[in-house]
Amino acid sequence: MKIHFIGIGGIGISGLAQYMHHKGHQVSGSDISDSLITKKLRDMGISVFVPHSKDSIQNQDLVVHSAIIRPDNPEVIEANAQGIEVLARREALLKILDDRKVYSIAGAHGKSTTTAILTAIMKGSAIIGAEAKSFGSNVRYDDSTDIMLFEADESDGSFINSNPYCAIVINAEPEHMEYYDYNYELFYDSYKRFIKSAPCRILNAEDDFLSTLIDDIDANYFYPSKEIRDIEFILIDNEPYTRFKLRDLGSFEVWGLGNHIALDASLAILAANESMNIEEIRKNILCFKGIKKRFDIIVADEEKVIIDDYGHHPTEIKATLESVKAYTSLKGFDKIIAIWQPHKYSRTIDNLEAFVNCFNGVDELIILPVWEAGEKFREIDFQNNFKAYNPIMADSIKQIDNKIIIIKDKKELQTIDKGLIIGFGAGDITYQIRGVK
Numbered sequence: 001m002k003i004h005f006i007g008i009g010g011i012g013i014s015g016l017a018q019y020m021h022h023k024g025h026q027v028s029g030s031d032i033s034d035s036l037i038t039k040k041l042r043d044m045g046i047s048v049f050v051p052h053s054k055d056s057i058q059n060q061d062l063v064v065h066s067a068i069i070r071p072d073n074p075e076v077i078e079a080n081a082q083g084i085e086v087l088a089r090r091e092a093l094l095k096i097l098d099d100r101k102v103y104s105i106a107g108a109h110g111k112s113t114t115t116a117i118l119t120a121i122m123k124g125s126a127i128i129g130a131e132a133k134s135f136g137s138n139v140r141y142d143d144s145t146d147i148m149l150f151e152a153d154e155s156d157g158s159f160i161n162s163n164p165y166c167a168i169v170i171n172a173e174p175e176h177m178e179y180y181d182y183n184y185e186l187f188y189d190s191y192k193r194f195i196k197s198a199p200c201r202i203l204n205a206e207d208d209f210l211s212t213l214i215d216d217i218d219a220n221y222f223y224p225s226k227e228i229r230d231i232e233f234i235l236i237d238n239e240p241y242t243r244f245k246l247r248d249l250g251s252f253e254v255w256g257l258g259n260h261i262a263l264d265a266s267l268a269i270l271a272a273n274e275s276m277n278i279e280e281i282r283k284n285i286l287c288f289k290g291i292k293k294r295f296d297i298i299v300a301d302e303e304k305v306i307i308d309d310y311g312h313h314p315t316e317i318k319a320t321l322e323s324v325k326a327y328t329s330l331k332g333f334d335k336i337i338a339i340w341q342p343h344k345y346s347r348t349i350d351n352l353e354a355f356v357n358c359f360n361g362v363d364e365l366i367i368l369p370v371w372e373a374g375e376k377f378r379e380i381d382f383q384n385n386f387k388a389y390n391p392i393m394a395d396s397i398k399q400i401d402n403k404i405i406i407i408k409d410k411k412e413l414q415t416i417d418k419g420l421i422i423g424f425g426a427g428d429i430t431y432q433i434r435g436v437k
Helices: 011-022 036-043 074-081 089-096 111-121 184-196 259-272 278-287 314-331 345-350 352-358 429-434
Strands: 002-006 026-030 047-049 062-065 085-088 101-106 125-132 137-140 147-151 164-169 200-204 220-222 228-236 239-246 251-255 296-300 304-309 336-340 364-367 396-400 403-408 411-416 419-424
Touching: 002 011, 002 074, 011 026, 011 036, 011 062, 011 089, 011 125, 011 137, 036 047, 062 074, 062 089, 074 085, 085 089, 101 111, 101 184, 111 125, 111 147, 111 259, 111 278, 164 184, 164 259, 200 259, 220 259, 228 251, 228 259, 228 314, 239 259, 239 314, 251 259, 251 278, 259 278, 259 314, 304 314, 304 429, 314 336, 314 352, 314 419, 345 352, 396 429, 419 429
Parallel strands: 002 026, 002 062, 026 047, 062 085, 101 147, 101 164, 125 147, 164 200, 200 220, 304 419, 336 364, 336 419
Antiparallel strands: 125 137, 228 239, 239 251, 296 304, 396 403, 403 411
8 A cells, every 4th residue: 555644753653654664565754844753764765755745645545644633734635635545543553453463552651661671572563652772663573473562542542443452551540631621531431441452451450540440350450569579779780770579470670770660561571471481571571671762871971870751741750750869879979950841731731730749859950941742832830830949941951072051042051960860851852962953
C-alpha cells in the first residue's frame, strides 16, 4: 500500500510509519516542521514533506493522522476530496496490529520504560514511545515471530484498538482528561475495556482503580510493596542500577534507580515469565540500558551530572526526583538543580498543586515558558504559585561545553557547572539541554 502519515514527526506516528515501511509499504509523511525524527525518517528512505500541504496527497491508498491533527488540515481535506481513506492513529491500529500477538503496555506513567525492559527480555518486534538505548531506536523489527511489544496510549483512546494478547497496566491515574471530556467514568471504562479484551493480564493491584477490579477480572495481580523486597541502589561502572528480589523468583538487576524502576521491571518480568524461563529473563534484562529522555544521563564528570528527563506530569517528576536523590548520594553531590518546561496549559492548571509539591527537595528551580503543544495561551502565575522555591523564570537554556547557561531577555542570566542538573519536560527542552538548539 501507499500510506501517508500526517504528523509523522511525533514519536508515536513515526513508530508506526517505520514499522509499515519495514513491512514493505510505500510510506510518506508530513509535519509542521523538521526535527531529528524527520531527518532520521528521510535517511531511511521515507519521503517527508514540511510543512503540511495538500500537495503531499498523491493518490495514496491510506492516510493516517496523529491525534492532534484537526479536520481542517489541508492534507485531510485533500485526501477526503480524492476519496482516500483517512484514519486517526487509534483507528489505524486495528489494521496495523490485527495479525500480531501483542504485549500491550498501558498506564499514565512508566509505559515506555516497561515496554523497553520487556523488549530487552523478549524476542519480537517492538514499537515504543521513546528511543531504547540498547538498539538506538523506538522501533525494532523481528520477522521470526508474530510477537509485538507495543506501548499503548490512552491519550486518544487508541490502547483499546491495540489488539492485546497480554494487557500490562502499570497504573490508571487520570491523565489526558481533556480527551475524555473530564468524564472519569468514561476514562476508567476505557481501561476496563482494554484489560478485558486481552486473554493475558498483568495488573498493578496497588493502583487505586486497578485494585477495584480484583473481584471482577481474572488477572495476575501484582502487589509491589509485598512482592518486591530488598531493593538496593548501586553503581556498576558508574552506571545506575536497581537490585531487587521479586516473589520467589530470586534477585534481578536492572538499569536505572528507584522503586518505580523495580515496579516497571517486575511487570515486564511477570509478563515474560508467562512464556519464558526465569533464568533467561534474569540474563536478558541486563541488556536494558535505559531509554532516551528518561533519566538520560548526557553529561557526567566529577563535579556535575546533567540529566534529560521526559517527565511532564507531577507523579513522574516526583518519582524521578527520588531517583535523582539516590544518584546524588551515590555520586557524593550536595546540590540538585531542576529545570522545568511545563507541558500544556491544561495539564499544568489541572495539576497545579501537585506540580508545586512534586519539586520538594530541589535546591534550585528554574521554570521555562509553557510548551503549548497546540493549546491557546492561558495565564499561570508561576512566580507566586512556586514562591516557596524562589524560582528563576527563564526564557530558555543552552548547553555549551558541558555547562548549562540560563537565558532571560536574550541575556545570559546564570551559568551552572556544578551539582546534579536535571531538565524535565516533553517539549523542546530536550534539545536545549543537549546543546542542539
